[in-house]
Amino acid sequence: MNNSATTRRISKIAIEYNGNDKGTAECVYSNNLLSTTPEEQFAEMKFIAERNPNVKKWALTGYISPPKEVGDSLTNEELKELALKSLKDVGLTENNQVVLDVHNSTKQKHIHFIVNRIDVYGKCTVKSANIGKRFGESVRNVCKEMNLKTDVEIGKEKKQQMLKVLQNCLKVSRNFDDLVDYMRRCGYRVTLSQNVKEGMSGMRIVRLKDINDQTQRQYHPGYKLSEITSKLKIKDIKEILNRNAENHQSAIFSQSNPPTNEIKHPEKSALKEIENAVKELLKPSYAPAADDELLRKRKRRR
Incomplete structure (x- = not known):
């Protein structure tokens, strides 16, 4: 409490x-x-x-x-x-x-x-x-x-849930705007901090239902990223977002330019079918009998 x-x-x-x-x-x-x-x-x-x-x-x-x-x-x-x-x-x-x-x-x-x-x-x-x-x-x-x-127990539960939601939102986010939007849909407000040298340098997360706009006291609700977890830092989040963005672009390129072996060529298929048909026509229509083979041998002796 x-x-x-x-x-x-x-x-x-x-x-x-x-x-x-x-x-x-x-x-x-x-x-x-x-x-x-x-x-x-x-x-x-x-x-x-x-x-x-x-x-x-x-x-x-x-x-x-x-x-x-x-x-x-x-x-x-x-x-x-x-x-x-x-x-x-x-x-x-x-x-x-x-x-x-x-x-x-x-x-x-x-x-x-x-x-x-x-x-x-x-x-x-x-x-x-x-x-x-x-x-x-x-x-x-x-x-x-x-x-x-206690306040410690409640805070621990909140942080665990925040981390779980954050990790899930990171799976589908390609930039910080996406991340903020997905977190908001899940019931959390993400406040980003930045500086000239590093760009995005930190974040604070708070449950929307924990925000008390009626109080006159000035305070910062929620928790900093460093308070939620020590295993996920802002630089890690940047890398994940960049990787997601690259994968998304690669997926778009693959859809518009599929590999050659996956491209179907109707004209080549048609030619292949014609070749197979010709081979079938050139095959003998009967198997030579034993008497015919003996007659050919006699003609060679003459």
């Missing part, structure tokens, strides 16, 4: 964003907060954060976004459970302030969180070191506990 966790200083805008989502956000959990409006919740969090002035980036913010095929089957309660267990693994306690909001405005349901790293006693319970990596590992562990596919 895609996920993110970052320590930073926030304003009430962050809480407003998480709690709005174009009017579709649903708050599924909050802790140690008395108010319900973003402005008042921010004031409460900031008041607690000031109990530890040494921590400047007092908020932990992020999200967990399951792939659509998984997220559609998850209830809000299950998303909440996934988020809380993952956050507890990186330091969340019952004494921390936290807000969880489920977003539904995009085609992939996901959950956002804001955690005050400073607990009500002024202790920083969520360490910032490698927080993104640690949170990702935590999410994967909780997914296994809940019998959900």
